[in-house]
Amino acid sequence: MSCFSCLSPRRSVVRRIDVENGKRSSSRHSADSSGSRKGKKDTHDNDSGKGKGAMNDNKGNDPKSSGARSFTFRELAAATRGFKEVNLLGEGGFGKVYKGRLETGQVVAIKQLNHDGLQGFQEFIVEVLMLSLLHHSNLVTLIGYCTDGDQRLLVYEFMPMGSLEDHLFGLQPEKEPLSWSSRIKIAVGAARGLEYLHCQANPPVIYRDLKSANILLDNDFNPKLSDFGLAKLGPVGDNTHVSTRVMGTYGYCAPEYAMSGKLTLKSDIYGFGVVLLELITGRRAIDCNKRQGEQNLVSWSRPFLKDRRKFVQLVDPSLQGRFPVRCLHHAVAITAMCLQEQPTFRPLISDIVVALEYLASQSYTSENSRVRDPSPQSPSQQGSNVSSRESDYRTSTTYE
Numbered sequence: 001m002s003c004f005s006c007l008s009p010r011r012s013v014v015r016r017i018d019v020e021n022g023k024r025s026s027s028r029h030s031a032d033s034s035g036s037r038k039g040k041k042d043t044h045d046n047d048s049g050k051g052k053g054a055m056n057d058n059k060g061n062d063p064k065s066s067g068a069r070s071f072t073f074r075e076l077a078a079a080t081r082g083f084k085e086v087n088l089l090g091e092g093g094f095g096k097v098y099k100g101r102l103e104t105g106q107v108v109a110i111k112q113l114n115h116d117g118l119q120g121f122q123e124f125i126v127e128v129l130m131l132s133l134l135h136h137s138n139l140v141t142l143i144g145y146c147t148d149g150d151q152r153l154l155v156y157e158f159m160p161m162g163s164l165e166d167h168l169f170g171l172q173p174e175k176e177p178l179s180w181s182s183r184i185k186i187a188v189g190a191a192r193g194l195e196y197l198h199c200q201a202n203p204p205v206i207y208r209d210l211k212s213a214n215i216l217l218d219n220d221f222n223p224k225l226s227d228f229g230l231a232k233l234g235p236v237g238d239n240t241h242v243s244t245r246v247m248g249t250y251g252y253c254a255p256e257y258a259m260s261g262k263l264t265l266k267s268d269i270y271g272f273g274v275v276l277l278e279l280i281t282g283r284r285a286i287d288c289n290k291r292q293g294e295q296n297l298v299s300w301s302r303p304f305l306k307d308r309r310k311f312v313q314l315v316d317p318s319l320q321g322r323f324p325v326r327c328l329h330h331a332v333a334i335t336a337m338c339l340q341e342q343p344t345f346r347p348l349i350s351d352i353v354v355a356l357e358y359l360a361s362q363s364y365t366s367e368n369s370r371v372r373d374p375s376p377q378s379p380s381q382q383g384s385n386v387s388s389r390e391s392d393y394r395t396s397t398t399y400e
Contacts, residue, residue, distance in 0.1 A: 068132045069144035073151045076100065076110055083112065089162075092213070094123065094229060099158065108143055109159065113152035123229030124152045130228040134201060138193030140216055140226040159216035159224065164275075168212060168316075169284055177318035181360075182221050183279040184331070188356045189223035190215050194272060195349045197231075198265050204234035206242070206263055210271035211252045211285070212278050234265055251285030251296065256343055266343035272352070273338025277301055280331060282316030298339060305336040327359050 079100030080087050089097045095114035101107050113124055124145075131142035146153040161167070164186060167178050178186075190210075197205040208230040215223045230247050242263045246253070254270035257263050274285050277297055283290075285297045294300045304310040311332045315323060334355050340346050347355075 068128065068142050069155075071144045071146045071153070071155060073146055073148040073153070075103070076146055076153055076155065078103075079108065080110055092227070094227070100155075102155075106143075107158045109156045111154045111156065115150070121152060124154070126231060127154060127228045130205065130231050134197070134205065136193060136196040136200075137222075138189045138224055139196065140224045156226070159226075160219050161217035161221060163213050164215040164217060164223065164279075165212040167217070168278055168282055171318070177282070177316070178221075178279075180319060180323035180327070184327070184356065184360050185221060186215065186217070186223045187276055187279055187331075188353070188360050190225065190275065191272065191349060191353045191356050193223070193225040194268060195353050197225075198234075198268070198349045203236040204265060206232045206234045206265060207268050207271075208232055208263065209248050209252075210268055210275060211249050212275055213249075215275070232263060234263075249285075251298075254343065255341055264343060265349070266346045269338050269346040269349060269352070270343070272349070273335050273346075274298060276331065276335040276338060277314075280316065280328070280335065281314050282318055305332065305339070324362070327362055330355070330359055 077083065079102050080098040083096075083098055087098045087100065089099050089109060091097065095112045097109055097111045099107065100110045113120070128142065128145050131139070135141070140159065141157040142154065143157060144155040146155075167175075171177055194207060194210065197207055207225065207228070209227060210225070214225060214227045216226050217223055232242055232244060235242055243261055244263050246258055246261050248257075248271075252271040252274045254267040257267045257270075274297065277283075278285060281297065281301070283297050283300075287295055287297070290300075301314060304314045308329065311329055312325065314332060315328065334347075334352060337345070337347050338352070
């Protein structure tokens with residue numbers, strides 16, 4: 001699968017959202033900046049939000065003018081009943097996230113900055129600005145913020161099903177694993193959110209922290225990208241990349257960005273490829289509990305990605321064979337292209353969306369039938385049965 005043009009017609013025109021002043025302008029989405037214009041300049045950035053292409057400090061960036069409300073600390077303390085542990089949803093680099101209920105009765109997620117955490121006030125400002133200006137069905141909605149004294153809190157819509165990470169790894173025996181169709185649905189939604197950032201924001205926005213923990217799910221498993229504290233404005237004009245200090249999550253960072261600090265839209269594509277690989281395999285990007293040679297998901301998967309006959313060996317055993325082989329082959333091919341070590345070889349997010357939408361549109365019945373070998377197997381065990389299993393999958397799968 002060397003290109004996506006055979007899957008579906010390309011969408012020719014999209015509307016761009018002007019990040020600098022909050023206005024909309026009509027434009028075709030630009031070509032990716034990771035190397036298609038050789039010898040062009042780069043944009044240097046010290047993560048301060050200043051410099052060419054940075055957001056202007058004008059009214060358009062005022063969160064209040066874009067719908068985000070300013071809360072008092074007392075209001076949010078009341079919403080979480082004093083930030084009780086019983087309301088704690090999770091904890092990350094920014095701080096703790098609590099479930100709360102506003103005076104209006106709306107249930108929300110409230111993220112409180114940990115002053116000793118990995119992220120600080122600058123990331124707080126970036127997230128407020130980004131989510132105040134960028135609105136899409138696959139981006140989490142920012143309801144408001146709090147800046148009382150030294151307190152820094154963000155208020156989001158509540159996503160009842162938690163993160164994608166919660167449904168892929170360490171599942172309890174009584175918890176149903178994600179079906180193949182749900183995984184493709186989540187991949188499509190996440191790709192659409194990334195496409196909005198890359199192709200409709202002006203200048204484009206590089207997410208920089210795409211991972212399963214940052215993909216939140218609603219009751220219908222519709223995904224939304226969250227946590228924009230590390231997002232950066234992408235290169236504009238003749239610039240080919242943004243030079244910045246390396247930040248993100250180990251296991252998801254593109255190799256060229258990790259080594260050089262040169263950030264492009266294609267850096268996000270690599271991270272998306274890692275998420276696709278997690279969806280297919282049910283394995284974490286980095287898992288120190290695995291034996292040597294299997295701890296890094298991308299490194300472990302390379303031999304399988306290069307051999308079509310081994311694609312089936314990648315699949316999450318919890319699926320118990322309930323997936324269409326043809327769809328799997330396309331999904332693995334897309335994943336392999338996203339994980340190309342050379343950024344120029346990675347596809348544009350708009351092409352990825354088209355390819356994944358094609359997969360999601362396929363009708364199949366294999367998820368309703370169980371193959372003869374339902375027990376989870378290790379990759380080595382799977383390898384010994386790959387020929388017979390592929391035959392079983394083809395027999396139990398109906399394509400329309």
